[in-house]
Amino acid sequence: MKPIDNRAWLLVLPVLVLVAFSAVVPLMTVVNYSVQDSFGSNEFFWNGIGWFDDLLHSERMWDALGRQILFSAIVLLIEVPLGILIALHMPRKGFWSSLCLVLMALPLLIPFNVVGTIWQIFGRVDIGLLGRAVAALGIDYNYTRDAIDAWVTIVVMDVWHWTSLIALLAYAGLRSIPQAYYQAAEIDQASRWAVFRFIELPKMRGVLVIAILLRFMDSFMIYTEPFVVTGGGPGNATTFLSIDLVKMALGQFDLGPAAAFSIMYFLVILLVSWAFYTVMTNLDREEGPR
Amino acid sequence: MTDILASSAATAVPARAARARSERSWGSAVVMTLYLLFLLLPIYWLVNMSLKTNNEILGGFSLWPVDPTLANYATILTDPSWYMGYVNSLIYVVLNTVISVAVALPAAYAFSRYSFLGDKHLFFWLLTNRMAPPAVFALPFFQLYSAVGLFDTHIAVALAHCLFNVPLAVWILEGFMRGVPREIDETAWIDGYSFPRFFLRIFLPLIASGVGVAAFFCFMFSWVELLLSRTLTSVNAKPIASTMTRTVSASGLDWGVLAAAGVLTIIPGALVIWFVRNYIAKGFALGRV
Numbered sequence: 001m002k003p004i005d006n007r008a009w010l011l012v013l014p015v016l017v018l019v020a021f022s023a024v025v026p027l028m029t030v031v032n033y034s035v036q037d038s039f040g041s042n043e044f045f046w047n048g049i050g051w052f053d054d055l056l057h058s059e060r061m062w063d064a065l066g067r068q069i070l071f072s073a074i075v076l077l078i079e080v081p082l083g084i085l086i087a088l089h090m091p092r093k094g095f096w097s098s099l100c101l102v103l104m105a106l107p108l109l110i111p112f113n114v115v116g117t118i119w120q121i122f123g124r125v126d127i128g129l130l131g132r133a134v135a136a137l138g139i140d141y142n143y144t145r146d147a148i149d150a151w152v153t154i155v156v157m158d159v160w161h162w163t164s165l166i167a168l169l170a171y172a173g174l175r176s177i178p179q180a181y182y183q184a185a186e187i188d189q190a191s192r193w194a195v196f197r198f199i200e201l202p203k204m205r206g207v208l209v210i211a212i213l214l215r216f217m218d219s220f221m222i223y224t225e226p227f228v229v230t231g232g233g234p235g236n237a238t239t240f241l242s243i244d245l246v247k248m249a250l251g252q253f254d255l256g257p258a259a260a261f262s263i264m265y266f267l268v269i270l271l272v273s274w275a276f277y278t279v280m281t282n283l284d285r286e287e288g289p290r
Numbered sequence: 291m292t293d294i295l296a297s298s299a300a301t302a303v304p305a306r307a308a309r310a311r312s313e314r315s316w317g318s319a320v321v322m323t324l325y326l327l328f329l330l331l332p333i334y335w336l337v338n339m340s341l342k343t344n345n346e347i348l349g350g351f352s353l354w355p356v357d358p359t360l361a362n363y364a365t366i367l368t369d370p371s372w373y374m375g376y377v378n379s380l381i382y383v384v385l386n387t388v389i390s391v392a393v394a395l396p397a398a399y400a401f402s403r404y405s406f407l408g409d410k411h412l413f414f415w416l417l418t419n420r421m422a423p424p425a426v427f428a429l430p431f432f433q434l435y436s437a438v439g440l441f442d443t444h445i446a447v448a449l450a451h452c453l454f455n456v457p458l459a460v461w462i463l464e465g466f467m468r469g470v471p472r473e474i475d476e477t478a479w480i481d482g483y484s485f486p487r488f489f490l491r492i493f494l495p496l497i498a499s500g501v502g503v504a505a506f507f508c509f510m511f512s513w514v515e516l517l518l519s520r521t522l523t524s525v526n527a528k529p530i531a532s533t534m535t536r537t538v539s540a541s542g543l544d545w546g547v548l549a550a551a552g553v554l555t556i557i558p559g560a561l562v563i564w565f566v567r568n569y570i571a572k573g574f575a576l577g578r579v
Contacts (some may be wrong), residue, residue: 026430109559221423
């Protein structure tokens, strides 16, 4: 057990002040706007829950939310199994292992807007390798005009960008399994599937929870990559929550609705984070201190 | 015990299992090759584009630059409106990294060593800031930093990025500090070290790799972020990311220069990645692996 000492607050204080300045103050501004209306020229009056009421009945918000959930679901369903598969096939030691690690980490370190640029160029029918190749197969592909094509492009881009994250985490989990487990399985003549199901998967559980949490959160607040590739179009086909919110807040300067939107958005994220955090701390307790 | 298991397993393994294993390693090689190809092809294409002139890009289609040129890179490195983007980005990213790691070190120590009133809630609250969508904060940040006169300065962006980087640094450092046995602290107390001296002389060297990893990830996450840095700057502190998106929205799409700018943003990450390769997973997982 850790000793109890409330003087530890002094050590936490700088972080508290800094994060309060950059998180609490702005959030309070948002709360403030969300319950007020304005005729412009900085005159505000009380509007109660009016904006929230509007928001719950706004088709635009529900559509964006629907697209967002669909996107996160698709991306997780592809990336998690693929990431685990890749992790199982990664070389375990030596130079090749290091090389794979480095090459796989590369997409993770590319600025989000450059990821967008890469796929914007890669997918174009006139100058992109992917666009050319798909067109050569006789498929009419154009991500700026066709909604389905835009979706496919963005999902493939996200898989390209983030599958490595899940693979790297799963790989770290796999490496922590003692060799004796595998030897025992070999003596028992366990099948490959049984080894995966009863040794590897349970041992990876803690890591996978974190990986899924991170991927869910980051895909749920994705902004830059689709913004660069499609700009939310064609039409509103790829307008996810963040893109819609930025349009509302910084494009149209609709302070009230944007603020109400922000609060709902943040509450959803808070709820999910909390659920994951609870699972995570429970896992920590089960496995004991590492 | 392990040795006995290993030797008995070695004798018990029939040739069939050995063959299955070699087939499996071939399968692994194929899977990995395909995956790495998928990862590297788009990057190769960007590099390919950056070495072509705009005429060659639009005029014909070739898998490699027929007439390689560095003209696009020369454009970027000689035009202040381009290269100042990199300078601005570097300034706020470094500022942010220094601030984040400096304030996170004592806090992470407190979380890893003591129980105190509200510690679990505080730790969770930090996590929620890492998970906060930047889109929610864009407008309030814009107003906040305009109100205090910091709009379009490097420090504004650096402070704004603390929103997610400070929690990240605290979590990563806490993960590393957990691995250092508490006995070391106690021995130092008995030897009469004061806290600052103990922390700087004894503790910090022990978690040096953790500090490096935390700094690397703060650097990275600040470097890749676009929305906040674009919202908080206009001219003087304009980052390279927003220079690039503005070129895209302008009418004249100079694909070659855009690709070259993209390649240059990948380089900082690519340069240091080899040194942190064994900690990538730990860093991305907020120190929890």
